[in-house]
Amino acid sequence: MTLRHGRWVVGQKTDAIGGARSATEPQRYPPHVAILESAPPPVQNPPIRRRGVPAGPRGSQGMFAFVLDSVRMAWRGLTRMRTALYLLAGLAVQSAVATVIPQEPNVPGTVQAWLTGEDGPGVGVAQALDTLGAFDVYGSTLFLAFLLLMFLSLTACLIPRIRGWLRLVRHSRPPLLTRATSSDLKAGFVTVADEGAVLDAAQALLPARQRGTARWRQRLHRQHGPGDPPGAGRSAPSQLAAETGLWTREGGSLAFHLSFYVLLAAIVFGQLTTFEGQRGVVEGEPGFTDAAVSYWQYAPGRWFSEDEHAGWRLDLEGFEVDWVRDPLAPGAGQPTLFRSAVTITRADGTVERASVEGNRPLVVDGRKIHQLDWGYAPRMIVRQDGVVVHDAFVTTQDATGLFTGAVKAPAADPDVGLELFLYPFAPDGTDGPRLTGAPWADAPLMFVWQWRGDLQLGLTQQFINELDVSNLDLQGGTWLRPGESVAIGDVEIEFVELRRWVGFQVSRRPGVPWLLLGAGMMTLGLVASLYAYRRRVWVVVEGTDAQGRTLVNVVGRAFQRPDAAAEEHARLAEQLRVVLAGEATTTAPVTAPQAPTGAST
Amino acid sequence: MNQTDLAELSKLLYSPVTIGLYVAASIVSFAALTATVGGGDAQRGRRAMQLGRVLALVGIAAHLAHEIVRGLAQQRLPLGNMFEVTSLMALVGVAGGLGYLRRRRREELNGFVLLGGTLMLGLALLMYAEPGPLMPILDTWWRTFHVSLLVGGMGVFAAGFVFTGLYLLGDTGQVDPGARRAGALIGSALGDSGAVPVGGSSAPSTLSTAGPEDPAWRAEVRGRISAWRLALGVFLGTSVVSWVWAVSLEPTRAGVGRMLTVNVTMVVAALVARWFTPYLPATATLDGIAHRVIAFAFVLWTIGTIAGAMWAEQSWGRFWGWDPKETGAFLTWVAYAGYLHARATRGVRGRSAAWVGIGAFVTLMATYLVANYVIVGLHSYAGL
Numbered sequence: 005m006t007l008r009h010g011r012w013v014v015g016q017k018t019d020a021i022g023g024a025r026s027a028t029e030p031q032r033y034p035p036h037v038a039i040l041e042s043a044p045p046p047v048q049n050p051p052i053r054r055r056g057v058p059a060g061p062r063g064s065q066g067m068f069a070f071v072l073d074s075v076r077m078a079w080r081g082l083t084r085m086r087t088a089l090y091l092l093a094g095l096a097v098q099s100a101v102a103t104v105i106p107q108e109p110n111v112p113g114t115v116q117a118w119l120t121g122e123d124g125p126g127v128g129v130a131q132a133l134d135t136l137g138a139f140d141v142y143g144s145t146l147f148l149a150f151l152l153l154m155f156l157s158l159t160a161c162l163i164p165r166i167r168g169w170l171r172l173v174r175h176s177r178p179p180l181l182t183r184a185t186s187s188d189l190k191a192g193f194v195t196v197a198d199e200g201a202v203l204d205a206a207q208a209l210l211p212a213r214q215r216g217t218a219r220w221r222q223r224l225h226r227q228h229g230p231g232d233p234p235g236a237g238r239s240a241p242s243q244l245a246a247e248t249g250l251w252t253r254e255g256g257s258l259a260f261h262l263s264f265y266v267l268l269a270a271i272v273f274g275q276l277t278t279f280e281g282q283r284g285v286v287e288g289e290p291g292f293t294d295a296a297v298s299y300w301q302y303a304p305g306r307w308f309s310e311d312e313h314a315g316w317r318l319d320l321e322g323f324e325v326d327w328v329r330d331p332l333a334p335g336a337g338q339p340t341l342f343r344s345a346v347t348i349t350r351a352d353g354t355v356e357r358a359s360v361e362g363n364r365p366l367v368v369d370g371r372k373i374h375q376l377d378w379g380y381a382p383r384m385i386v387r388q389d390g391v392v393v394h395d396a397f398v399t400t401q402d403a404t405g406l407f408t409g410a411v412k413a414p415a416a417d418p419d420v421g422l423e424l425f426l427y428p429f430a431p432d433g434t435d436g437p438r439l440t441g442a443p444w445a446d447a448p449l450m451f452v453w454q455w456r457g458d459l460q461l462g463l464t465q466q467f468i469n470e471l472d473v474s475n476l477d478l479q480g481g482t483w484l485r486p487g488e489s490v491a492i493g494d495v496e497i498e499f500v501e502l503r504r505w506v507g508f509q510v511s512r513r514p515g516v517p518w519l520l521l522g523a524g525m526m527t528l529g530l531v532a533s534l535y536a537y538r539r540r541v542w543v544v545v546e547g548t549d550a551q552g553r554t555l556v557n558v559v560g561r562a563f564q565r566p567d568a569a570a571e572e573h574a575r576l577a578e579q580l581r582v583v584l585a586g587e588a589t590t591t592a593p594v595t596a597p598q599a600p601t602g603a604s605t
Numbered sequence: 606m607n608q609t610d611l612a613e614l615s616k617l618l619y620s621p622v623t624i625g626l627y628v629a630a631s632i633v634s635f636a637a638l639t640a641t642v643g644g645g646d647a648q649r650g651r652r653a654m655q656l657g658r659v660l661a662l663v664g665i666a667a668h669l670a671h672e673i674v675r676g677l678a679q680q681r682l683p684l685g686n687m688f689e690v691t692s693l694m695a696l697v698g699v700a701g702g703l704g705y706l707r708r709r710r711r712e713e714l715n716g717f718v719l720l721g722g723t724l725m726l727g728l729a730l731l732m733y734a735e736p737g738p739l740m741p742i743l744d745t746w747w748r749t750f751h752v753s754l755l756v757g758g759m760g761v762f763a764a765g766f767v768f769t770g771l772y773l774l775g776d777t778g779q780v781d782p783g784a785r786r787a788g789a790l791i792g793s794a795l796g797d798s799g800a801v802p803v804g805g806s807s808a809p810s811t812l813s814t815a816g817p818e819d820p821a822w823r824a825e826v827r828g829r830i831s832a833w834r835l836a837l838g839v840f841l842g843t844s845v846v847s848w849v850w851a852v853s854l855e856p857t858r859a860g861v862g863r864m865l866t867v868n869v870t871m872v873v874a875a876l877v878a879r880w881f882t883p884y885l886p887a888t889a890t891l892d893g894i895a896h897r898v899i900a901f902a903f904v905l906w907t908i909g910t911i912a913g914a915m916w917a918e919q920s921w922g923r924f925w926g927w928d929p930k931e932t933g934a935f936l937t938w939v940a941y942a943g944y945l946h947a948r949a950t951r952g953v954r955g956r957s958a959a960w961v962g963i964g965a966f967v968t969l970m971a972t973y974l975v976a977n978y979v980i981v982g983l984h985s986y987a988g989l
């Protein structure tokens with residue numbers, strides 16, 4: 005019923021434009037539906053304590069009432085815009101901290117260096133920062149608490165706004181103008197057209213539904229006819245009241261704020277259903293199968309089950325990488341190409357060749373495959389007394405100018421550990437090899453430190469590319485070219501060949517489409533909330549002058565964007581004047597509508 | 606013409622030509638401002654305005670030509686390092702700012718926008734890098750989309766900063782402190798929420814009947830803005846950003862020297878703006894312009910950041926990872942969201958909101974420089 009009433013406002017003016025029903029025909033208003041005059045935008049900072057509600061002596065109502073009162077006041081505090089501003093400021097301060105202080109999830113190495121005092125402001129400060137959780141701001145309780153409060157505040161703020169907005173959209177109509185205020189926009193003219201013609205022209209000028217123009221919500225009022233319900237504004241002069249931007253701006257703002265719930269839901273859903281695995285593959289060597297056990301690093305969401313793996317197999321045929329090699333060329337040394345040629349073998353046996361590039365991940369069965377990392381992979385054989393104790397490719401890592409890695413051979417007795425330093429481009433010069441620091445492997449040269457003792461595998465936390473030398477003794481070092489082998493003591497080290505390895509990331513992110521939805525809502529809502537604006541226009545028939553001509557005033561009132569509204573008002577007033585062949589009087593309103601003698605021309 | 610010649614030409618177009626034209630246009634526009642508003646020879650004022658407009662247009666054309674020639678010299682869009690980004694920020698800020706002022710029929714303010722543009726060009730020169738190729742990972746349509754939106758947003762934010770600063774200067778100088786105290790809510794009449802006095806002026810808040818034609822009135826307005834406090838405030842405020850040079854340049858003495866240069870330049874610019882404060886239009890107008898400009902930039906920033914997240918999902922396999930630049934973009938977004946909300950909040954809109962806007966721009970510049978110079982993250986491609 006109420007919805008139908010909401011449409012009634014539209015229906016009335018359509019009838020009037022079509023002339024199918026005379027405006028003098030009585031309109032029926034359902035008595036049980038309250039007609040709402042559209043109110044100005046709500047006050048954003050309501051008082052925490054409602055006025056008129058006595059506080060009452062504390063404790064007289066009992067503990068329960070006290071708690072209830074406190075909760076209510078806290079809720080009202082949360083709905084205040086000022087609270088939201090403080091919360092935003094809190095989030096900003098924490099982000100600022102995270103910009104300046106290294107974050108554990110991003111750069112664990114730097115954080116470690118700060119904690120050990122190798123870098124940063126010193127061990128004491130770093131310890132204090134660690135206690136405060138400043139090394140992982142976005143995972144800290146404080147940040148999450150702010151986020152929670154932000155969402156609570158947003159919810160508290162949005163509930164009444166959504167209710168008010170729905171009421172406005174469904175039941176409201178522009179109020180009649182009884183008296184223009186000094187801040188309203190005014191333009192007046194006199195015309196020979198009569199009242200009916202003026203109002204008809206005004207209705208055509210402020211269309212309810214027309215492509216390319218604003219949609220005006222109209223309300224027609226005739227002073228001497230039953231065109232309007234009894235009540236407020238009954239004595240107002242005949243006029244067409246119109247309003248637009250009524251729901252777009254506030255609706256856009258609501259969509260913008262509601263998009264945060266969509267984003268939050270998408271992120272949580274994504275976290276639960278995602279899966280991310282990382283694995284390094286050496287060129288030409290066996291690759292890996294999409295299964296939980298294959299990944300070096302494996303991070304499934306809570307709702308991701310292992311039988312969701314597709315079971316395809318990835319092999320790396322070759323990895324192309326190149327740089328600007330001319331040292332004098334602009335951008336010398338910058339990489340120009342990263343491309344992996346891979347073979348995907350699906351569970352049903354079909355084989356597919358594909359390539360993975362920097363900005364072009366490969367999508368297989370809804371999993372995205374990215375290249376995350378790459379390095380040189382020397383094949384190292386270690387023999388003790390002729391017995392092979394290690395034969396594998398070592399995945400070295402870029403250490404600016406050289407690549408470093410480690411060989412751990414617990415099969416030897418005592419354990420053998422090798423530290424590898426690979427210089428990809430070290431051509432022979434007149435006095436030995438020249439370490440250029442260039443990354444292309446045209447003349448690879450490796451330096452090896454050999455350690456013996458206890459590798460402490462499984463006893464201490466170690467990186468795959470670093471030795472824990474606390475229980476090892478240095479035996480000596482040597483230079484090696486590919487194909488060469490050197491014996492230090494009873495251990496022979498052979499550098500067989502040099503290949504490359506690529507670190508792949510396989511991920512599944514079902515939350516992404518929902519994130520995109522949230523982002524779209526946010527953008528559209530933002531544009532609407534900043535560019536749509538609410539304004540009213542009244543075309544008022546003020547009466548007739550001494551010559552019997554009709555006095556017309558066009559009054560405008562803007563709630564936002566006063567300049568745009570002023571331009572539009574001037575344009576509309578001029579259009580109406582031209583249509584009615586009116587004569588401009590002044591930009592000031594035609595005053596004293598009810599006294600013909602006082603009518604100014 | 607080979608690429609070296611093109612590079613030379615682009616340098617020439619930038620350093621004496623564009624900067625010179627902007628400075629000249631700025632001076633002529635300020636002269637036009639004093640003549641038209643300050644009760645001078647109206648005819649001369651109009652002519653000066655016209656000349657300033659022409660100079661500014663030629664300056665923008667030269668700036669655009671510089672960008673194109675530089676793009677040709679390195680066979681890629683000039684969006685690759687901090688010099689290019691800052692230079693484009695200046696171009697977007699000046700072209701957008703002047704265009705918007707023309708639409709609002711407030712061209713008398715052109716001089717301030719051009720002054721801001723000149724400063725931004727100078728800042729870019731501090732970070733000059735020779736033309737060069739782009740890393741392959743960056744050579745993608747995504748990047749063009751993401752970076753140009755953010756650079757555009759930064760440029761428009763910079764223009765918004767100029768107007769916010771002018772609003773604060775105008776409000777301090779033109780509004781009688783007694784009236785402000787009595788009214789307490791002068792600011793609340795401003796803003797775009799709640800009924801706005803359309804076309805209204807801040808007439809009740811300006812002091813006497815005298816206007817900018819009266820030298821005594823001008824002196825009075827200037828006198829309300831303490832030059833020492835302004836200089837100190839701008840010096841300290843700029844330091845929030847310029848410390849980056851002090852810690853990142855070697856040797857430290859050179860870094861501190863550069864920091865002081867930047868600070869003193871900003872102080873001088875602020876004092877110039879103070880001198881022209883009596884000629885400013887009503888504070889409500891300035892506040893409105895600042896808000897519209899910042900709101901537009903906020904839209905650009907939002908879309909640009911979303912595009913960045915989409916590219917990160919494509920390139921790094923995650924859409925958001927709190928990398929220093931991502932954090933910086935988020936921080937800036939939160940700060941400007943704070944400004945937009947402050948402006949819609951009773952008791953905060955007006956001066957307080959403008960201060961939030963100033964803080965937001967400081968945040969923008971600080972995160973821009975810190976994330977490029979001081980912290981190394983995934984985004985560290987800036988050709989330093």
